[in-house]
Amino acid sequence: MDLQYWIWIAVGLSFSLYIGIAIWSxxxxxxxxxxxxxxxxxxxxxxxxxxxxxxxxxxxxxxxIISFGGYDGSVYLMGWTGGYVLLALLLxxxxxxxxxxxxxxxxxxxYYSNTARSVAVFCALIVSFTYIAGQMRGVGVVFxxxxxxxxxxxxxxxxxxxxxxxxxxxxxxxxxxxxxQYCVLIFAFMVPAIxxxxxxxxxxxxxxxxxxxxxxxxYLLDKLDGLHRELGFHEYTSGSKSMLDVFCITMALMxxxxxxxxxxxxxxxxxxxxxARKSAGWALLFIAILYTTAPAIAVFSRTNLIETVxxxxxxxxxxxxxxxxxxxxxxxxxxxxxxxxxxxxxxTTNELxxxxxxxxxxxxxxxxxxxxxxxxxxxxxxxxxxxTAAGLLLVISSAVSHDLLKKMVMPNISEKGELIAARIAATxxxxxxxxxxxxxxxFVAATVALAFGLAASSFFPAILLGIFSKSINKEGAISGMxxxxxxxxxxxxxxxxxxxxxxxxxxxxxxxxxxxFGSIAMIANFAVTFIISSRTPAPSxxxxxxxxxxxxx
Amino acid sequence: xxxxxxxxxIRYITILLSLWFIVSFGCGILFVEQLxxxxxxxxxxxxxxxxxxxxxxFVAIIFTYIYLMNKLDQTQNK
Numbered sequence: 001m002d003l004q005y006w007i008w009i010a011v012g013l014s015f016s017l018y019i020g021i022a023i024w025s026x027x028x029x030x031x032x033x034x035x036x037x038x039x040x041x042x043x044x045x046x047x048x049x050x051x052x053x054x055x056x057x058x059x060x061x062x063x064x065i066i067s068f069g070g071y072d073g074s075v076y077l078m079g080w081t082g083g084y085v086l087l088a089l090l091l092x093x094x095x096x097x098x099x100x101x102x103x104x105x106x107x108x109x110x111y112y113s114n115t116a117r118s119v120a121v122f123c124a125l126i127v128s129f130t131y132i133a134g135q136m137r138g139v140g141v142v143f144x145x146x147x148x149x150x151x152x153x154x155x156x157x158x159x160x161x162x163x164x165x166x167x168x169x170x171x172x173x174x175x176x177x178x179x180x181q182y183c184v185l186i187f188a189f190m191v192p193a194i195x196x197x198x199x200x201x202x203x204x205x206x207x208x209x210x211x212x213x214x215x216x217x218x219y220l221l222d223k224l225d226g227l228h229r230e231l232g233f234h235e236y237t238s239g240s241k242s243m244l245d246v247f248c249i250t251m252a253l254m255x256x257x258x259x260x261x262x263x264x265x266x267x268x269x270x271x272x273x274x275x276a277r278k279s280a281g282w283a284l285l286f287i288a289i290l291y292t293t294a295p296a297i298a299v300f301s302r303t304n305l306i307e308t309v310x311x312x313x314x315x316x317x318x319x320x321x322x323x324x325x326x327x328x329x330x331x332x333x334x335x336x337x338x339x340x341x342x343x344x345x346x347x348t349t350n351e352l353x354x355x356x357x358x359x360x361x362x363x364x365x366x367x368x369x370x371x372x373x374x375x376x377x378x379x380x381x382x383x384x385x386x387x388t389a390a391g392l393l394l395v396i397s398s399a400v401s402h403d404l405l406k407k408m409v410m411p412n413i414s415e416k417g418e419l420i421a422a423r424i425a426a427t428x429x430x431x432x433x434x435x436x437x438x439x440x441x442x443f444v445a446a447t448v449a450l451a452f453g454l455a456a457s458s459f460f461p462a463i464l465l466g467i468f469s470k471s472i473n474k475e476g477a478i479s480g481m482x483x484x485x486x487x488x489x490x491x492x493x494x495x496x497x498x499x500x501x502x503x504x505x506x507x508x509x510x511x512x513x514x515x516x517f518g519s520i521a522m523i524a525n526f527a528v529t530f531i532i533s534s535r536t537p538a539p540s541x542x543x544x545x546x547x548x549x550x551x552x553x
Numbered sequence: 554x555x556x557x558x559x560x561x562x563i564r565y566i567t568i569l570l571s572l573w574f575i576v577s578f579g580c581g582i583l584f585v586e587q588l589x590x591x592x593x594x595x596x597x598x599x600x601x602x603x604x605x606x607x608x609x610x611f612v613a614i615i616f617t618y619i620y621l622m623n624k625l626d627q628t629q630n631k
Contacts, residue, residue, distance in 0.1 A: 071603060074581060074600075077604050078603065081607075084615065085573045085611050085614050089566050089569060089570060211596040211601070213595060221596065221597070237589065238600075243583070250581075254577075274619075277618065277619050281615040281616050284611055291608055292608050292609070295604040553622075553626045
C-alpha cells in the first residue's frame with residue numbers, strides 16, 4: 001500500500017483515539033481540571049509523566065544530536081533523566097502531601113506572600129511559553145514532512161486537537177490521552193530501533209547491540225572512533241567540551257527538570273504520598289526505555305551514514321539520499337568536482353551537510369523497513385509533540401485562572417466561574433502557541449536552554465528549602481529567586497543575543513556555556529536565600545507547622 | 554516518634570543522593586577518562602556510564618527509595 005495512505009491511517013487512528021478519550025474523561029470540577037481529581041493510578045501517572053516529559057525534541061532530535069556529538073551528547077541523557085531522582089527523593093512526595101493545585105500555590109503559601117506567588121507565576125509562564133512554541137512548531141514540521149500539507153495547516157490541525165482535549169478534559173483528559181500517547185510513541189520509537197539493531201549487530205536489544213560488533217567482527221564503537229579520527233572529528237567516545245562545562249550543563253538540566261512546573265504538577269494528580277514516589281519511579285523507567293535506546297540509534301545511524309556516503313560517488317547514492325536532499329535536511333555541494341562525497345570535520349573541504357533530525361526520521365528508510373513503520377514514526381512524533389504541548393498548556397491556564405485570578409485578583413470567584421476562566425485561558429494559550437508555531441521567533445532553540453536555566457535558578461531552591469528548612473522566610477526566598485532569575489537572564493541575553501556588549505566563548509565566566517549557567521545561578525539563589533533569611537525574622541509558627549506537616553507521611 | 558521518621562528519611566536521602574552523584578557526575582564525568590581505560594565488551598566503561606549506566610542507576614535508586622520508604626511508612630502505622 002502507498003506510504004501516504006499508511007500515514008493518514010496511523011495519524012487518523014491515533015487522533016480519533018485521543019478524541020475518544022477526551023470525550024470519555026470530561027472535567028466536571030476545578031479539581032478534575034487542575035489535578036485530574038487526584039485519582040490517577042501511579043503507573044498510569046508514570047506513563048503520562050513520561051509522555052508529558054518526552055517532547056518532539058526527545059523523540060526526533062535527541063538521537064541525532066548524540067549521533068553528532070558522541071560523548072558530548074551524554075549531558076542530555078544524564079541531565080534529562082537524573083532530575084527524576086531529585087523529584088522522587090526531594091520534591092514530589094512533599095508537594096503531593098501539601099495537596100494544592102499548582103507550583104505557585106506552594107510558593108505563595110509556604111512563603112506567605114503574594115509577591116512570592118507572582119514571581120512564581122511569572123517564571124512558570126516564561127518557562128511554559130518558551131517550551132510550547134517549540135512543540136507546536138514540531139507538530140507543523142511533522143505534518144508538512146509526512147503528509148505534504150504546509151506547516152500552517154499542520155499547526156492548525158495540531159491546535160484543534162490539543163484544544164479539544166485540553167479545554168474539554170483539563171488535566172483529566174490530558175492524563176489519559178498522554179497514557180495513550182506514551183504507548184504510541186514508545187512503540188513507534190522501539191520498532192525501528194530493534195529492527196536496525198538486529199540488522200547491524202544481530203542483537204535484538206539495542207542497548208546491548210551498540211556494544212557489540214558488526215558483521216566484520218570489529219566493535220561498533222571502536223570502528224566509529226576510527227572513522228572519526230580518519231575524517232578529523234573528535235573521537236566519538238570522548239568529548240570536545242571541557243569537563244567543568246559538561247558538569248554544569250548536566251547539573252543545570254537535572255535541576256531544571258526537577259523544577260519544571262509541568263512535570264511537578266503531574267505528581268499532584270495521584271491519590272496519596274507514597275503514590276507520588278511510585279509514579280516518579282515508573283515515569284523514569286518509561287523514559288529510560290527511550291533514553292537508553294537513543295544512544296544506540298545514534299551509533300547505528302552514525303556508522304551507517306559515514307560508511308554509506310564517505311568518499312562514495314554521488315551518483316550511486318541510495319534513493320533516500322535524493323528524497324531527504326529535496327527536504328533540505330541533507331545537502332551536497334561538490335567543491336572539488338570529483339563526483340565523490342567528501343565528509344570531513346574541516347569546513348573548507350567538507351561537502352555534506354546533515355541535519356540532526358534525519359537520524360531518527362530517515363532511519364526506517366535507510367534500514368529499508370516497510371511503509372507502516374514509517375507511518376508509525378509520524379504518529380509517534382505527533383504524539384510526543386502533542387502530549388508535551390497539552391501538559392504545558394495546563395500549566396499556563398492554571399497559572400492564569402487559579403494563581404492570578406482566584407488567588408490574587410478575584411478571590412470570590414465561584415467554582416464554576418474559575419472553571420470557565422481556566423477553559424478560556426487554555427484557549428487563549430493554544431492560540432498564542434499556535435501563532436508562535438506558525439511564526440517561530442528565531443530564539444526558540446536558544447530559549448529551551450533558558451527554560452531549564454530559569455527553572456533551576458528560580459523554582460528548585462525555593463521549593464527545596466521550603467520543604468527541608470523551617471527557617472527560610474519570604475524575604476530570603478523572594479530575593480533568592482529574583483537574583484537567580486536575573487543572573488540567568490542576564491547571562492543568556494549577553495551570550496546568546498549579544499545584549500550588554502555581547503561576548504564570545506572566550507568571554508564565558510569560568511568557561512561555562514549559557515546552557516550550563518543555570519547551575520551557577522542556582523548556587524547564587526541558594527546563597528542569597530540563606531544570607532537574607534538569617535538576617536530577617538523567621539517565619540511564623542503557622543508556617544513552621546505547615547512545613548512539619550508536609551514532612552509527615 | 555515523628556522525629557525518628559524524619560531522621561531516617563534524611564539518612565536514606567543522603568545515601569541515595571550520594572549514589573546518584575557517583576553514577577552520573579562521578580563515573581560519567583569526573584572520572585570518565587580513567588574509567589575509559591577499562592573496556593567491557595564493546596564499551597569503554599566511562600562512556601557506558603555516561604550514556605547507559607547512569608540511567609539504569611537512577612531507576613534503581615528511585616525504586617530502592619520507594620521500597621525503603623514504604624517499609625518506614627508501615628512502622629509508622631503500627
